[in-house]
Amino acid sequence: MCKYSTKLPLELEHLGQFDKYDFSSETKLNFNSKISYDNINCIIDCNENVFIAKIDNIIAKNESEAFIKICTFLDYLTKILSYLIQKENNNPHYGHIRINYKKKKIKISPRDQVINDELSMKTTLHPDISGMEKYLEKVINSSELNLLITAYYNSLSVADLKTKFYHAFTIIEYIEKKYSKKIETTQLLPDDLYQNIEADILDHLNNNDQSEKIINRIKGTLRSTIKKRTFENRKEKLLTILNDFLEIKSVRYLAKDQDINEKFVSDIIKYRNKFFHKPIILSENDRKKFKFTTDILIILCEEIISRELIKK
Numbered sequence: 001m002c003k004y005s006t007k008l009p010l011e012l013e014h015l016g017q018f019d020k021y022d023f024s025s026e027t028k029l030n031f032n033s034k035i036s037y038d039n040i041n042c043i044i045d046c047n048e049n050v051f052i053a054k055i056d057n058i059i060a061k062n063e064s065e066a067f068i069k070i071c072t073f074l075d076y077l078t079k080i081l082s083y084l085i086q087k088e089n090n091n092p093h094y095g096h097i098r099i100n101y102k103k104k105k106i107k108i109s110p111r112d113q114v115i116n117d118e119l120s121m122k123t124t125l126h127p128d129i130s131g132m133e134k135y136l137e138k139v140i141n142s143s144e145l146n147l148l149i150t151a152y153y154n155s156l157s158v159a160d161l162k163t164k165f166y167h168a169f170t171i172i173e174y175i176e177k178k179y180s181k182k183i184e185t186t187q188l189l190p191d192d193l194y195q196n197i198e199a200d201i202l203d204h205l206n207n208n209d210q211s212e213k214i215i216n217r218i219k220g221t222l223r224s225t226i227k228k229r230t231f232e233n234r235k236e237k238l239l240t241i242l243n244d245f246l247e248i249k250s251v252r253y254l255a256k257d258q259d260i261n262e263k264f265v266s267d268i269i270k271y272r273n274k275f276f277h278k279p280i281i282l283s284e285n286d287r288k289k290f291k292f293t294t295d296i297l298i299i300l301c302e303e304i305i306s307r308e309l310i311k312k
Contacts, residue, residue: 004066005056008105010044010078012051013098013157035133037140040073044081044129053077053101063108070108074101076146079153080135085127086156087302092295093254096164098156138312145305145312148174152301161287162275165294169272171301172238179241188229198222239265242300246307251299258296267293 035042043054055073060066082098089097139145151174154167189197201222205215230237242248242260250257258264271290274280282290 001059001061002066002110003056004058004060004063004108004110005054006058006070006106006108007052007054008101008107010051010053010081011100011102013100031127031129033129033132035077035136037073037133037136040069042073042077058108066108067106070106071103076136076140077132079149080132080139081129082153082156083149083302083305084129084132084135087299087306088127090252090255092299096156096298098153135309138309142312144174145308148301148305148308152298152305155298155301161291161294165271165275165290165297168294168297168301169268171304172268172297175241175246175304176234176238179245180237183237183240183245185237186231188231189226194227197226235262235265235269238269246304248300248303248307251296251303253296253299258299260300264293264296268297 031044031046033044035044039057039059041056043056045052045054053074055070058066058069060069078099078101085099086092086097139149148171151167151170155164157164157167198219202215202219205218232240239260239262242265248260250259252258271293
């Protein structure tokens with residue numbers, strides 16, 4: 001086994017929403033962080049907008065194995081770093097920020113051999129990334145957190161609004177699945193009434209000589225849909241999860257507290273159903289409304305991830 005190291009630039013991807021604004025021209029990014037995980041040491045230096053990651057103590061049989069280990073580590077690192085930076089971005093209206101890297105920039109050398117490479121970038125933030133090492137360990141060891149941070153990271157990508165919304169809404173679907181059974185709901189049909197309805201339908205099918213395959217299919221459909229229906233609809237259950245269970249009642253956007261209320265939840269469900277059933281071209285006014293909702297949704301996802309990180 002050998003020890004390898006590398007030094008490479010990290011790249012800032014910033015999806016600017018308004019071409020006439022230079023979002024990154026006012027303030028410089030400066031920070032330094034040391035991270036260790038699974039014997040791998042990493043130093044992130046950002047001084048006067050020169051952003052470099054130095055990774056050391058990569059133990060591998062050869063350069064190919066070292067390359068794979070470096071990429072795996074960087075995949076997690078860039079996602080968590082993007083989360084820590086973006087959640088302190090007070091101007092998401094102007095665009096979202098994420099950190100990325102290019103595999104072709106990775107130059108592996110035996111330990112202590114110097115590799116020179118630099119990349120300049122600009123941003124408006126001075127992020128606190130003191131929790132990086134703790135979050136890195138949690139995300140790497142949790143498939144659920146990895147799913148959340150990956151969906152969030154993809155929502156920051158330079159892509160169209162529908163794609164950004166889709167990735168962010170994945171986090172909403174996650175909390176729906178995880179917490180829907182933990183909130184109080186009222187069954188739409190009492191068990192005895194449902195049993196009578198199912199028996200009547202199955203008797204009707206048997207009397208009309210339907211095949212066993214059709215009968216079983218209909219029975220399964222009834223039990224997976226009507227039997228599980230609650231008096232509360234999807235909007236009401238999601239709002240309860242967000243407001244009461246996760247205690248997220250508002251998020252900060254455009255220097256204002258934006259309520260996570262019935263209208264907002266109704267809007268994101270409406271957009272989810274509207275855009276993913278058929279292609280739709282938005283008018284300029286509708287696009288502005290959709291962008292406003294998507295920006296708030298991404299901030300909401302930051303709040304959800306923050307709570308999930310604490311729980312793990």
